[in-house]
Amino acid sequence: MNEIDESKYGNWRDEEKSLKEVIEEFPDFSKFAILKTDLQRRGVVYSDAALLLFDKKIHSAAPSCIFSDSNGIVPTGLLLRDGTSVVLHETGENRKHRAPYLVDREGDHLIVTDQGEKVDEVFYWERADFFDKFTKSGKPMWSLVSTRPQRLDITGSWYCHFWDTPGCGCKYCPIGAQGGEKKKNGEEVLSDIEDIKEVVAEALKQKGRFTNIMITTGSILSGKELLDDEVDYNIRLINALSDLFVDGKYPLQLIGTAYSRKQLERLHNETELPAYTADIEVLNEDVFNKLCPGKAKFVGYQEWKNRLKAAVDIFGRGHVDTGLVTGTELAEGIGFATEDEAYQKVSEEAEELAEAGITCAATIWQPSKGSILKDAKNPSLEYCVKISKKFEDLRRKYNIPVDFDDYRRCGNHPNTDLARV
Amino acid sequence: MSDLIDDSLREKINSDDTIKVLATESKDGILHVVFKSSIHAEENGKIIFYELIESSQNNKNLVYSIWHDKEVKISILTKDKESYEISGIVKRAIVAGKEFEEAYQKVIEDGYKDLSTIWVIEPTEVKNTSLAKRAKEEEALHPVFTHLDRIAK
Numbered sequence: 001m002n003e004i005d006e007s008k009y010g011n012w013r014d015e016e017k018s019l020k021e022v023i024e025e026f027p028d029f030s031k032f033a034i035l036k037t038d039l040q041r042r043g044v045v046y047s048d049a050a051l052l053l054f055d056k057k058i059h060s061a062a063p064s065c066i067f068s069d070s071n072g073i074v075p076t077g078l079l080l081r082d083g084t085s086v087v088l089h090e091t092g093e094n095r096k097h098r099a100p101y102l103v104d105r106e107g108d109h110l111i112v113t114d115q116g117e118k119v120d121e122v123f124y125w126e127r128a129d130f131f132d133k134f135t136k137s138g139k140p141m142w143s144l145v146s147t148r149p150q151r152l153d154i155t156g157s158w159y160c161h162f163w164d165t166p167g168c169g170c171k172y173c174p175i176g177a178q179g180g181e182k183k184k185n186g187e188e189v190l191s192d193i194e195d196i197k198e199v200v201a202e203a204l205k206q207k208g209r210f211t212n213i214m215i216t217t218g219s220i221l222s223g224k225e226l227l228d229d230e231v232d233y234n235i236r237l238i239n240a241l242s243d244l245f246v247d248g249k250y251p252l253q254l255i256g257t258a259y260s261r262k263q264l265e266r267l268h269n270e271t272e273l274p275a276y277t278a279d280i281e282v283l284n285e286d287v288f289n290k291l292c293p294g295k296a297k298f299v300g301y302q303e304w305k306n307r308l309k310a311a312v313d314i315f316g317r318g319h320v321d322t323g324l325v326t327g328t329e330l331a332e333g334i335g336f337a338t339e340d341e342a343y344q345k346v347s348e349e350a351e352e353l354a355e356a357g358i359t360c361a362a363t364i365w366q367p368s369k370g371s372i373l374k375d376a377k378n379p380s381l382e383y384c385v386k387i388s389k390k391f392e393d394l395r396r397k398y399n400i401p402v403d404f405d406d407y408r409r410c411g412n413h414p415n416t417d418l419a420r421v
Numbered sequence: 422m423s424d425l426i427d428d429s430l431r432e433k434i435n436s437d438d439t440i441k442v443l444a445t446e447s448k449d450g451i452l453h454v455v456f457k458s459s460i461h462a463e464e465n466g467k468i469i470f471y472e473l474i475e476s477s478q479n480n481k482n483l484v485y486s487i488w489h490d491k492e493v494k495i496s497i498l499t500k501d502k503e504s505y506e507i508s509g510i511v512k513r514a515i516v517a518g519k520e521f522e523e524a525y526q527k528v529i530e531d532g533y534k535d536l537s538t539i540w541v542i543e544p545t546e547v548k549n550t551s552l553a554k555r556a557k558e559e560e561a562l563h564p565v566f567t568h569l570d571r572i573a574k
Binding site for chain 1 (some may be wrong): 427447448475480481482484485487488512513515516517518519521524525526529536537540
């Protein structure tokens with residue numbers, strides 16, 4: 001795509017504040033974090049000239065990510081000049097409501113443009129050295145573990161069992177479609193732990209490449225107690241990887257389902273896990289129940305919060321956070337009617353969590369083609385930045401470190417990007 | 422390419438005998454000054470240096486500077502007592518990629534624990550602040566700035 005056909009998108013530019021206006025409105029907020037927010041919110045497409053600068057031997061386009069089905073053609077992310085990461089699960093051709101940004105070329109430089117005007121220089125993520133290697137079991141390593149500029153991303157289960165019950169999948173999440181496809185095709189949906197360990201061992205040979213490991217999984221609901229099998233798997237995986245490190249400890253973030261106190265204690269006592277995340281996704285019980293019916297049915301909104309608080313008791317302040325799909329609280333017909341109401345209500349809930357030592361990590365909602373809400377409209381840039389700023393203000397107010405989920409160890413949260421200063 | 426750093430100045434900046442200092446400002450307006458032996462000038466006129474400590478005040482200030490287009494200043498003092506002040510804008514923080522990994526390897530080989538960031542500065546002004554030069558300028562521009570015994574018979 002070499003030009004954006006603005007006529008497809010109506011008068012949206014007249015209806016909300018522009019990037020420049022939002023940057024002026026929030027002078028204390030990093031302009032790079034605001035740009036990152038908007039790139040994710042609106043999506044990006046690449047010109048032919050930009051893609052000529054993409055070198056498959058150097059740059060990253062591996063689709064091995066639980067939320068991506070790009071088939072290895074599309075760049076998986078961009079870096080901004082200040083080192084901010086922009087995680088992009090797909091390109092923006094399918095966005096319905098706003099014109100995507102165009103990534104183009106200026107000489108030998110990659111730039112992001114809007115309506116023909118240069119916004120800033122950007123850089124493709126680089127692929128890891130292990131991508132072309134194979135495990136002893138013959139699997140290509142790129143298909144088992146994905147990467148961000150400084151993070152290894154490990155997926156336990158590629159399928160989420162909330163989707164086993166009709167109507168129980170989260171409405172913004174493409175995992176049901178992608179994981180479901182793997183399951184239907186008879187593909188392995190649970191990653192082999194020895195394979196993963198082999199890939200990580202290989203990855204560690206690339207000096208200076210990685211600062212963190214993240215383990216996530218589609219929810220595994222089975223076991224003597226709900227989620228016991230997921231916990232068992234995670235404990236085995238975490239301990240397998242411990243063998244690769246000098247004293248068995250390593251920077252690691254586990255993004256799991258909301259475990260009971262007993263399960264959290266097991267994780268704490270049986271592994272060296274330093275940080276735990278259980279994504280509550282949206283900070284309002286009514287919206288949560290509609291957006292995440294499976295999570296609501298099997299765990300419940302209040303219980304999810306209770307489990308996060310229990311995690312702080314066990315892992316400590318600064319070691320627990322919760323991810324939000326920021327903007328879904330305004331999904332039409334499901335969420336709040338106005339951005340003002342959403343901001344007020346979500347802020348109240350976020351403060352309750354912050355007081356308990358839990359940081360909210362905003363992840364900008366990118367309506368994804370595999371999801372039920374693929375054609376939905378996400379909110380204004382102004383709202384996304386305002387609520388992200390609130391989360392960061394609360395984090396500072398309650399003095400909660402977020403080293404494990406910051407710009408480098410994760411890179412997908414505009415609010416935790418602000419923790420750099 | 423910046424024309425402000427000519428070959429002669431580049432050589433002075435890059436000399437191991439030159440003392441190099443970096444001054445930055447925090448988000449609260451507080452000045453911070455560090456010695457930075459890694460400061461060097463590239464052929465393209467940019468100034469590069471390495472930040473080893475992710476959580477340092479210097480690193481935070483540089484992040485703040487790139488976010489808000491704040492100026493930073495570098496002062497150098499050569500072994501021949503020439504000094505220069507270089508003002509610049511922070512253009513890039515390199516935290517990943519092959520360029521970062523090469524610098525990281527070099528830093529580790531030099532005995533340091535880690536590398537956080539490669540910082541890239543684009544010079545906007547260079548001043549020769551050498552004492553000898555400044556003294557001559559003052560004599561020419563401000564002839565009464567002197568002690569009388571210096572000019573007494």
